[in-house]
Amino acid sequence: MGRWEPNARGRLANAALALYSERGFEQTTVAEIAKRAGxxxxxxxxxxxxxxxxxxxxxxxxxxxxxxxxxxxxxxxAPIDAVAVGLDTVAGFFTDRRDFARQRQAVIMANAELQERELIKLASMSAALADTLRRRGVAEPAASLTAEAGVSVFKVGFERWIGTAEEREMSQFLRESLDELKAALTGHQP
Known part of the structure; x- marks a missing residue:
């Protein structure tokens, strides 16, 4: 492939993920990723x-x-309903990306440094979400608790989505996870 061909970023991402899956994250070099992507x-x-x-x-x-x-x-x-809208929105980022998400998660789970980075990403998401809820007038600790719950729903729903053979959209798994959380908190079955 020549330099002038489109989607260099996507080609690099696909090459990197393939190499990480084949050889491991630590064993893969930037030179190998670039070469694989042409x-x-x-x-x-x-x-x-x-x-x-x-x-x-x-x-x-x-x-x-x-x-x-x-x-x-x-x-x-309600704050949790606002978070549900946000979760529906981010689910759209994963449309037609299940295989990539599965591979990416497998690479992350095989490397402690990458797991730490993933946790930092989720903590950043929670902090930004809590700040947004506070700006909406949600007091503490409700803003932080709701943000943490929302990120947990995202994490659990994402893991269920990549871990199943069902071909449902990620948004469905996120909604179900949120319903399960609400049921656990209220003592009612979803």
Whole structure:
């Protein structure tokens, strides 16, 4: 493939994920990723700061979409219902990306450093969500508790979505996980 061919970023991400899956994250070099993608190392570094960023590149966009969706919900909505709207929004990021998400998660789970990075990403998402809820007038500790619950729903729903052979959308798994949480808190079956 030549330099002029489109989607260098996507080609690099696919090459990296394939190599991480085949050889392991630690054993894969940027040079190998670039070569597999038919690009140069210089092109790799134009798109990613390092080889970890291939796995976490969309984190800030995901967090921003979540925050914006929650902020746009009418203030009359209950905090957890505002978070539900945000979760529906971020589920759209994963449309037609289940195989990539599964591979990505397998690579992360095989490496302690990447697991730590994933936890940092989730903590950042929770902090941004709590801040958004506070700006909506939700007092503490309700804002932080709701944000943490929302991130937990995201995490559990995501894991269920990638772990099943069912071909349902991620949003359905997120809604079910939220319903399960609400049922656990109220003592009622969903």
């Amino acid at each position: 690009l140069t190392e210089r092109t790799f570094f134009r798109h990613y700061a390092d080889k970890r960023e291939v796995l976490f590149a969309g984190s800030s966009q995901l967090e921003e979409a979540l925050v914006q969706a929650v902020a746009a919900v009418p203030r009359s909505a």
